[in-house]
Amino acid sequence: MLRLLKTICFVLIIAGSTQAQDLNQYEKRWLIEGADTLPYRILLPNNYDASKKYPLILFLHGAGERGRNNESQLIHGSKFFLKAELREQFLAIVVFPQCPAGSSWTGSSAKYDSAAKMRVFSFPQGGEPTRPMAMVMKLLSQLQKDFRINSKRMYVGGLSMGGMGTFDLVSRMPKTFAAAFPICGGDNPADAPAMRKTAWWVFHGDKDLTVPLNCSSTMVDALKQFKKTEVKFTVYPGVGHNSWDNAFAEPELLPWLFSYKK
Helix, strand or coil: CHHHHHHHHHHHHHHHHHHHHHHCCCEEEEEEECCEEEEEEEECCCCCCCCCCEEEEEEECCHHHCCCCCCHHHCCCCCHHHCHHHHHHCCCEEEEECCCCCCCCCCCEEEEECCCCEEEEECCCCCCCCHHHHHHHHHHHHHHHHCCEEEEEEEEEEECHHHHHHHHHHHHCCCCCCEEEEECCCCCHHHHHHHCCCEEEEEEECCCCCCCCHHHHHHHHHHCCCCCCCEEEEEECCCCCCCHHHHCCCCCHHHHHHCCCC
């Protein structure tokens, strides 16, 4: 029994070490603008060639991964982009910025409606971006200076707070992203006209008690008003807030994403 326990512990240690090593393929970097610092992690394609242009995938994390350690933002989604078969087929530069604690990608707010027994979100229309979002916009500009980014193949996605940030960022940079995939996010439908030139695949769980399904469905309805806007909406029955697990299990996610270009 003792030998078995030692073996199990050894396997767990090796597995943990391998996982950490894999995530270390995301290089740590920081964007500094005056008194503001935006930590971010960047994953370059296998056999990266600085003379070639590559697509860019930007991913915005949720509220639980905020901070300044430049690590927590990799908790969800980072392993998906490390899959060997995907890295071989879909060559891209992948970036995970980190929002500081106490702030947000957007100016959204929520309160609990005791009558409806659910959280109700308020999304401001337009206005100035939050400081972290402004830093993300500067980061995109900097990345295009540091690397040869294929400007026709820039993509963005995010979960929860980052799903909201996905909508917000596209509305602020309407000519930038070919496709976007917000997961359990939301936004003000009045911002939809600015998003009409981007293709959308929206994900949500119908049992989400943290960000209600209607936050996504309202945006989907608003985007579908534009006949030329490509919109997919996947709702997972019986799934709560962690619908990102289902979204990252979608075999067509990257093929769909890379099928679009500006």
